[in-house]
Amino acid sequence: MTVEDHAPGxxxxxxxxxxxLRRLREAAGxxxxxAGYAIxxxxxxxxxxxxxxxxxxxxxxxxxxxxxxxxxxxxxxxxLRWARESNVPGWWHRHGDVLPHWFQTYLGLEExxxxxxxxxxxxxxxxxxxxxYARAVFRLGHPEAPDAEIERRVELRMRRQRRLWGPRxxxxxxxxxxxxxxxxxxxxxxxxxxxxxLLALSQLPNVTIQVMPFxxxxxxxxxxxxxxxxFPDPGVPDVAYLENLxxxxxxxxxxxxxxxxxxxxxxxLTSESPDRSRDLLIDxxxxxxxxxxxxxxxxxRLPAAERARGGGDERAVVDSPFGLRILMADALGxxxxxxxxxxxxxxxxxxxAAHEPTLPGVAERLHAVLAHPGGADDFVxxxxxxxxxxxRLELVSxxxxxxxxxxxxxxxxxxxxxxxxxxxxxxxxxGWCETTAVPLAAxxxxxxxxxxxxxxxxxxxxxxxxADRAAERLRDDPxxxxxxxxxxxxEHVSGRPDDEAGALVVRxxxxxxxxxxxxxxxxxxxxxxxx
Numbered sequence: 001m002t003v004e005d006h007a008p009g010x011x012x013x014x015x016x017x018x019x020x021l022r023r024l025r026e027a028a029g030x031x032x033x034x035a036g037y038a039i040x041x042x043x044x045x046x047x048x049x050x051x052x053x054x055x056x057x058x059x060x061x062x063x064x065x066x067x068x069x070x071x072x073x074x075x076x077x078x079x080l081r082w083a084r085e086s087n088v089p090g091w092w093h094r095h096g097d098v099l100p101h102w103f104q105t106y107l108g109l110e111e112x113x114x115x116x117x118x119x120x121x122x123x124x125x126x127x128x129x130x131x132x133y134a135r136a137v138f139r140l141g142h143p144e145a146p147d148a149e150i151e152r153r154v155e156l157r158m159r160r161q162r163r164l165w166g167p168r169x170x171x172x173x174x175x176x177x178x179x180x181x182x183x184x185x186x187x188x189x190x191x192x193x194x195x196x197x198l199l200a201l202s203q204l205p206n207v208t209i210q211v212m213p214f215x216x217x218x219x220x221x222x223x224x225x226x227x228x229x230x231f232p233d234p235g236v237p238d239v240a241y242l243e244n245l246x247x248x249x250x251x252x253x254x255x256x257x258x259x260x261x262x263x264x265x266x267x268x269l270t271s272e273s274p275d276r277s278r279d280l281l282i283d284x285x286x287x288x289x290x291x292x293x294x295x296x297x298x299x300x301r302l303p304a305a306e307r308a309r310g311g312g313d314e315r316a317v318v319d320s321p322f323g324l325r326i327l328m329a330d331a332l333g334x335x336x337x338x339x340x341x342x343x344x345x346x347x348x349x350x351x352x353a354a355h356e357p358t359l360p361g362v363a364e365r366l367h368a369v370l371a372h373p374g375g376a377d378d379f380v381x382x383x384x385x386x387x388x389x390x391x392r393l394e395l396v397s398x399x400x401x402x403x404x405x406x407x408x409x410x411x412x413x414x415x416x417x418x419x420x421x422x423x424x425x426x427x428x429x430x431g432w433c434e435t436t437a438v439p440l441a442a443x444x445x446x447x448x449x450x451x452x453x454x455x456x457x458x459x460x461x462x463x464x465x466x467a468d469r470a471a472e473r474l475r476d477d478p479x480x481x482x483x484x485x486x487x488x489x490x491e492h493v494s495g496r497p498d499d500e501a502g503a504l505v506v507r508x509x510x511x512x513x514x515x516x517x518x519x520x521x522x523x524x525x526x527x528x529x530x531x
Contacts, residue, residue: 014052014054014055014056015051015052015112015231015233015236016052016082016233016236017052017056017061017079017082017083018049018050018051018052019050019052019236019237020079021049021050021061021064021068021079022050024064024065024068024070025046025050025064025068027068028067028068028069030067030068031043032046032047034067035064035067038063038064038067039059039060039063039064041060051252052236056082056083057083058080058083058084060083061079061080061083062080065079065080099156100247102247102248103243103248105248105250106241106243106248107160109229109239109241110127110160110163110170110229111163112231113170113229113230113231114170114171114230114231114232115170115171115172115173115229115230116170116171116172116173116174116227116228116229116230117173117174117227117228117230117264118172118173118174118175118225118226118227118228119174119175119176119177119212119225119226119227119263119264119267120174120175120176120177120180120225121177121179121180121224121225122177122179122180122183122225123137123180123185124176124180124181124194124198125174125176126157126160127157127160127161127163127164127172128161128164128172128174128197128198128201128207128209129157129194130190130193130194130197131154131157131158132186132190132193132194133185133186133190133191133193133194134153134154134157134158135150135154135186136185136186136187136190137185138150138153138154140185162487164201164204164206164207164484165484165487165488166487166488169204169206170206171206171207172206172207172208173207173208173210173268174207174208174209174210175210175211175212175264175267175268175271176198176209176210176211176212177211177212178211178212178213178214178280179214181195181198181211181281181284182284192285195281195284195285196285198281199278199281199282199285200481201481202274202277202278202281203481204481204484208274209274209277209278209281210267210268210271210272210273210274210277211271211272211276211277211280211281212267212270212271212272213271213272213280216270216271223242223263224242225242225243226240226241226242226260226263227240227241228240228241228257228260228261228264229241237252237257238252238257238261239251239252240252240256240257240260314327314328314329314330314331314342314343314345314346315327315328315329315346315502315504316329316346316349316350316353317504318349318350318353318354320353320354320386321354322353322357322386322388323386323387323388323389324386324387325349325353325362325384325385325386325387326383326384326385326386326387326448326504326506327345327346327349327353327382327383327384327385328382328383328400328448328449328450328502328504329342329345329346329349329380329381329382329425330342330380330381330382330400330450331380341370341380342380344369344370345366345369345370345380345382345425348365348366348369349362349366349384352365352366359384359385359386359394359395359396359433359435360396360433360434360435362384362396363382363384363396363398363425363428363433364428364433366382366425367425367426367428370425370426371426380398380424380425380426381398381399381400381424381425382397382398382399382400382424382425383395383396383397383398383400383401383403383448384396384397384398385403385446385448385506387440387506387508391439391440392437392438392439392440393414393437393438393439393440393446394435394436394437394438395414395435395436395437395438396433396434396435396436398424398425398427398428398433399424399425399427400450401449401450401453401466402414403446403447403448403449404446404447404449404466404467404470405438405444405445405446406444406445406446406447406470406474407441407443407444407445408443409474410471410474411447411467411470411471411474412467413465413467414436414438414446440508441508442508443508444507444508445505445506445507445508446504446505446506446508447470447485447486447503447504447505448503448504448505448506449466449489449502449503449504450502450503453466453489453502453503466489469488469489470485470489473485473488486503486505489503
């Protein structure tokens with residue numbers, strides 16, 4: 001026997017190992033009852049092991065392999081190693097206090113799957129929800145939960161979306177009932193943003209979105225929402241997943257799977273085609289209006305590995321009388337002192353942004369917040385930006401990497417934008433500060449990254465400028481979504497294992513003609529969300 005070591009994740013290891021143990025048992029003519037006796041367990045325990053539903057003890061696997069006639073050799077060693085590695089917790093386990101145990105099983109399957117086909121009738125599928133939509137869903141289901149718990153749930157849901165990009169991108173095929181898209185969960189603006197996001201995702205080659213329209217009436221999925229997960233290893237059977245208020249059901253019997261697959265096929269045939277579904281999403285958005293010609297700010301954070309957030313990577317967006325104002329502050333240090341220093345700057349910025357008319361003035365007053373005796377953790381690099389009513393972007397950099405301007409498929413650093421001196425907010429004691437103004441056009445996107453991303457490295461370990469990496473990715477795929485670009489950049493952050501990095505993307509929907517000079521007190525309308 002030869003076992004191929006293709007280095008699957010821990011969930012796939014359990015599934016593949018369980019399937020291999022089942023194959024070996026059947027080939028040896030051993031019953032589940034006899035196998036259970038050999039490892040001092042029940043017949044049902046053997047069944048759960050073979051389905052990959054429980055963790056493996058290396059001793060049990062060794063005893064079973066001996067019983068099945070698998071002696072010393074590379075195959076035995078590989079299976080024993082899989083048994084050890086199958087118990088490594090997944091990234092989602094650190095959210096176990098806000099996750100029901102039955103959903104942790106699904107997350108493991110989702111992380112391991114190569115294809116998920118899903119039908120939803122009430123909500124947009126979780127893996128394609130925007131943060132604001134997800135917050136509305138969690139508030140509906142957990143009305144008494146504190147804000148911190150809701151944010152952790154949202155963070156978990158956004159983390160799942162990384163599977164949609166990268167070399168192992170998940171293939172997602174979803175059918176969404178029109179009722180879920182017409183129901184304005186969270187309000188009209190939240191739903192508009194969600195529809196726009198679905199429209200953008202539908203352009204990805206690995207994502208298929210279909211809408212089951214009202215006009216069809218009754219259809220095949222009378223049993224409600226469900227998902228079917230398929231895995232890259234042909235030896236791992238499909239799993240059908242059905243969720244309810246108090247738990248979930250995982251179906252693996254051939255008859256159950258065949259029935260759900262037939263229903264999914266009929267749903268796909270009777271729903272609107274992917275192209276027509278995109279048209280329907282556009283129709284739901286309605287005609288473009290003033291509210292769709294403003295500015296959107298999206299944020300992504302690469303959290304510190306295996307620890308509570310303790311770095312100094314902070315962002316803030318304020319809609320002020322002087323235009324939309326943005327701050328990205330990064331305290332170059334770790335731990336509570338760094339986090340406190342950056343948080344102090346953000347708190348002060350929110351107050352100053354609405355009252356201080358010039359960006360240099362904001363920067364100099366932020367310096368005063370940090371101008372007290374302190375150590376290296378008080379070093380704060382910052383980038384300040386104002387999006388003015390005349391369609392120009394004004395920037396001040398204090399030791400921060402230059403942002404990138406993405407226009408017409410090309411990427412370039414915003415220049416000339418001095419970054420040294422000053423070296424940081426604490427170096428503004430002499431009042432020195434320069435600004436750069438950049439004219440904007442409709443469709444422009446600005447990528448503002450923290451210092452962590454400035455250290456991104458390629459596959460060979462060599463450092464590369466962030467602009468080069470972004471330009472390379474866009475050359476490979478001119479239609480690449482900004483979420484995909486950010487996910488790619490975040491995957492290449494170098495440094496200590498506890499490093500953090502973050503990025504803001506500002507998408508401009510400004511009128512093509514320059515706007516008139518702003519009236520006193522007039523401000524941009526902005527929507528900020530964390531992705």
